[in-house]
Amino acid sequence: MAGRGHLLAFAGLSASYFAHIGFFNPYLPRWLKDLGLPIFTISLLASVQSVTRVFAPYAWGALSDHTGQRVLLLRISAAIALLSSFGLWWSGGAWWLALVLLLMFTHTSSMMSLTEAAMAHLVAGDWGRYGRIRLCGSAGFLVTVFVAGEWFDRFGMKHFPAWAAGTLAVVLLATLRLPDSREPVAAHDAPGEPIGPVLRNRVVQWFFAALFFQVMSHFSVYAFFSLYLDSLGYGKSTIGLLWALSVVAEIVWFFLQGRLIGLLPMPRWMLVCGIAAVARLGLTAGLGGWIAALVVAQWLHALSFAAHHTTCIAVVSRRFPGRPRGRGQALFTVIGYGFGGVLGVLLGGAVAQAFGYRTMFALAALLAVAGTWCAWKVMRLEAAARRAASPA
Template sequence: MTVGPRFRLSFLNAAIFAVIGLYMPFFPIWLESRGLAPATIGWILAAPIVARVVVTAPLLGLTERGLDPRLLLALAQGALVALFLIILGMQGAIAIGLVVVLIAIAQAPLVPTADLLANEAVRADGRLSYGGIRIWGSLGFLACSLGGGALLSGAPVDAAVIAMAALAAVGALASLALPPMRRQVAEAAPAPAAAPRALLWLIAAGAAIQASHGALYAFGSIAWRGQGFSEAAIGVFWALGVVAEILLFWLVGRFASGEARAVMLIVAGAAGAAIRFAALAFAPGLAATLLIQALHGLSFGATHLGMMAALAALAPPGGRGKAQGVFAASTALAMALATVASGRIYPEAGPLVFLAMTPLALAGALCALRARSLMGRPG
């Protein structure tokens, strides 16, 4: 039986996001286990985000200059395997921070390259949908955030890092098993043109909304542990958010196309983020936290689908890889600033740090509405 591009791209997404499903909720806890202070953790988690700002767009640009995306993905994930194993032997903020930066550089091209290939596959075959491929990434994240909670409940924190290395190896093999898409991506595109102003405003909107998650990604697990929740419960919190994301991709993914729907989804994502982080700031307890985490379907999921629709509809032919890289780099920069700010605020304010993220989400909504007003105008 022939395995088609849908299965291979779906499996690749599952492998990439399986690593993220362990990294996001449990890597800050691993850093804390090394005796690092909250402010230091904030800087260590922010420094690699800055590295992504520098490297993401150039790395994505290599695929438009002839580099096979499969090779880029395989090399990056192979590097992750080595780096995750190396960091287990590191001690001290500087040594750990340097390896974390290298991990971030290796991670930088993974999601945007997978998104680029998924969008190209959808463009080539109308039977496919971006949401139908990307949903498997969410399922991979879900499996590992739940499994990670169970893993850490009865094992040293180092076990999560070892598992990340193993999953990155699976991702490298999955990358090599992809169909040869480089020729389709590179040759189908004419010379890049300038992106329309509406797309630039939407990139700003998406970056701001996704950056509003900075405090949650850096200190959510630590804050929840401080409120008395177990590692298993923390895994459920992260997993529940991804369940909501999966439902959104399943219900809306096939219809998430066109610039008007892109704006609608991004504004919905901004509203979900503002409500979510304002509510989390007041340590609302188990039942309410479970409900609030379901807003991840809007705060992340709707924003992401909206941005993919915007890039597909508005990015100029021949410049789609660059546009994808610019969005990823812009998001990384905004996330870095939000993470550094969170590291300064959390020691003094605790969970109230989440409230400081709501203005970013609201700014994203304003940028999206500005983009809507520019659509249909020249330039």
């Protein structure tokens, strides 16, 4: 079991990383607009992060599996991301910004999968401890999304590059406090452990399908929820409070999950999370004009995202033990937030433009239905495997 100091170090990294995300992701488009860039160019630059999630996490994960130096790679990623952020100070036009963001996101988009792999053996299946670490990340996000918003409203967007460098410097300092937790040397002297047999397992295939549809459905919320609410006539303060409500729900789940997660087996939790996603997106699409329905929908974030995330990390840790763990965590990011994110934003934008936001959220609910069905298949296959393994 990990010592308190080690867990605090990972909690610090989670808090600093999501504090960076809490300022950078929401306010990047606003800064780009302040630079005078057209909307289409802004959308392309904002999508660079999702594009890097298609290739970067798996490349870093494979390297970490090969070397066993997960913490060292985290430090290298944080250092290069910090150095690349200095490029935001130079006015080099859209192509220069695309290059800077590509370099930065290539290193930041893989950090959480590397972190999950590095601390997997430290939490040792203690999901209460894991929840408290992730709680720190949610709190960091919540703090900076409000503090940065107040700062930029008061002083303008000119300090955006300084915020980027400052938050990434804190991330780098947090990585330097991590324990140097390497895989046993003997494991990395052994021949490369193939990942193909794991991926051919039907449970794993249905799991990744469930992950893909669940996360893809949620990108309608991440990318278009504010625009949808604005089109319905909600004010900025109400929109901000609804966003904050989902983060509070996330924090509450991570605080309580040590007591809750053991109530059901992980495959059944996946099914519950899928049903919650269907309800959340269905309420948003069908009853968006009713504030009480939106409050309930945002509270469901505790299950549709937070509980789902913990469940997926648990499944990946069990299905990709030992040396392939880094690649397994990377596949979680690539399939869910890489391919799922890119396709979710592109499909959502096309549907919203052609048919409106309400139709887009209805389609997202259907994607969540597909993810729920895949989760049901995982649960059935797991149950069949347990029956086959039990003595007659």
